[in-house]
Amino acid sequence: MANLKNNLKKPFWLSLAPKEKVIFAQHLASMLDAGIPLHEALSVLKDQIAQPSLKYVIDVALIDLADGLPLHVSFGKFPKLFDSFFINSISVGEASGTLPGTLRYMAVQLEKANELRSKVRSALLYPVIVFMGSIGIGAYLAFFMLPKILPLFKTLDVQLPPTTRALLAISSWLTAYWPWVLMGLAVFLVCFNLLMRSVPAFRYHVYKFLMVIPVFGRLLREMQTAQFSRILGTLLSSGVTIVPALKVTAKSVDNPVYKKELEIITASVDRGETIGQELQKHPQLFSRISASMVGVGERTGKLSESLINMAEFTEREVDDMTRNLSTLIEPITLMLVGIMVGFVALSIVTPIYQITQGIHM
Structure with a gap:
């Protein structure tokens, strides 16, 4: 073979x-x-x-x-x-003779997790497109429009306003060194990507920084809570015992900060602690509601159901947050775009206005 x-x-x-x-x-x-x-x-x-x-x-x-x-x-x-979640779910299904049901249940959970990620990406895509478009407009005005009318300013010996002089300095510098700027940007992105992939400590600190950013950090925490509870709940429903299920969950989560803390929680549960108690010790990662729902599930013997319910509850929270985030980001993005494009336009229009005023006088 x-x-x-x-x-x-x-x-x-x-x-x-x-x-x-x-x-x-x-x-x-x-x-x-x-x-x-x-x-x-x-x-x-x-x-x-x-x-x-x-x-x-x-x-x-x-x-x-x-x-x-x-x-x-x-x-x-x-x-x-x-990932470990996919492999272990199949392993449990094969061992228990319930592979079709395990596959179908796993597919449902994966689809819900994918829908959640898609909603978050969609919420963040619009402001990125608008911002990149504004950079393109500003670059066109600065690098194509301004150089064409600059000789006119020099011929008429016009005293340029500070905004125009600043824009000219930036434009001249970027025109002279744009290959190096692009090369530096490309090197930075490649190095950043390599570090994120190959240096766990770097990736850990990047995620830790992202999680303290207002609004966005909370969104990340809610997403990871949903992923944690859905994976763990699915594994427990499939018949995996608690400690192995926690180990698989720790390997399967995307966020290295959560991965590290879940490894600590797994060790504590292996020593006899409850998951609810351990989640309460990490309020920076898991909310009180999440810890309470898990605690109730443990006491009633319905932990897997509580985890799936928690995943659905948290996903609704994330859904609401992404809608609110879009509503919040759109005006901020438009304001930044207006400031940037307005600065470039003002830098071009002001000296032209000075010239026309001089002619009329």
């Missing part, structure tokens, strides 16, 4: 969108529910899928299944495509 794997055509870049994972899990669950064996279901899905990375993963899984390996072990060979 090793020779078969060597003959497979591996894509140059393995990638899998969250939506594609959801659809794959839904379709596989439907086929297994219909009584189709796992090997045959994967073969049928492979023929219907156009996504090269997923097709390659299924090819590897088919070979591994023929070798007697379970599905979660095969998918575990691709940690960049499938």
Whole structure:
């Protein structure tokens, strides 16, 4: 079978969108529910899928299944495509004989998490587009309009106002050094991206800084609380015991600050503490409501239900926050755009007005 794997055509870049994972899990669950064996279901899905990375993963899984390996072990060979939550959910489903139900439930939870991320991205996209558009307008006025009328100012020996002189200085400097500016910006972005990917301490401190930013920091905390509670609730509903479920959740959350604190919470729970008590010790990450809901779930023996309810409650909070954030950001963005474009326009119009006044006099 090793020779078969060597003959497979591996894509140059393995990638899998969250939506594609959801659809794959839904379709596989439907086929297994219909009584189709796992090997045959994967073969049928492979023929219907156009996504090269997923097709390659299924090819590897088919070979591994023929070798007697379970599905979660095969998918575990691709940690960049499938996180610990996905792998462990499949493992529990295989062990308990409830793989179709586990896949369907996991797909629902993943889809809700993806919807939450999409809403936040959409809320932040508009101000970014407006801001970038304003930079483009300002750059056009400063680098194309102003240089064309500058000779006129010099010919008429007009005393330029401070705003125009400042804009000319910026324009001249950027015109002379723009290749270096672009190169420096590119180097900064590449280095920042590399540090975020390869230096955990740097990534941790960046996230810690983001979480203290007013409004945005609270939004991040609510998103991570929703992710934590949904993953943990799903794992517990699938039959995973509390400590292993917490370990998987800690590996699966995106935010390194939460990851570190969840590792501490996991160790405490392993020593006999309750999750609700531990969440109360981290008020900077988890709200009182979250800790209370978890505590009630532990006392009533319905922790998984409480966590899923908490996830849905927090997601509604995030939904409200993104709408309010859009309402708050739009006027601020427009005001900044107006100031920037107004400064450039004023720098150009003021000396022209001085010239016309001089002519009339």
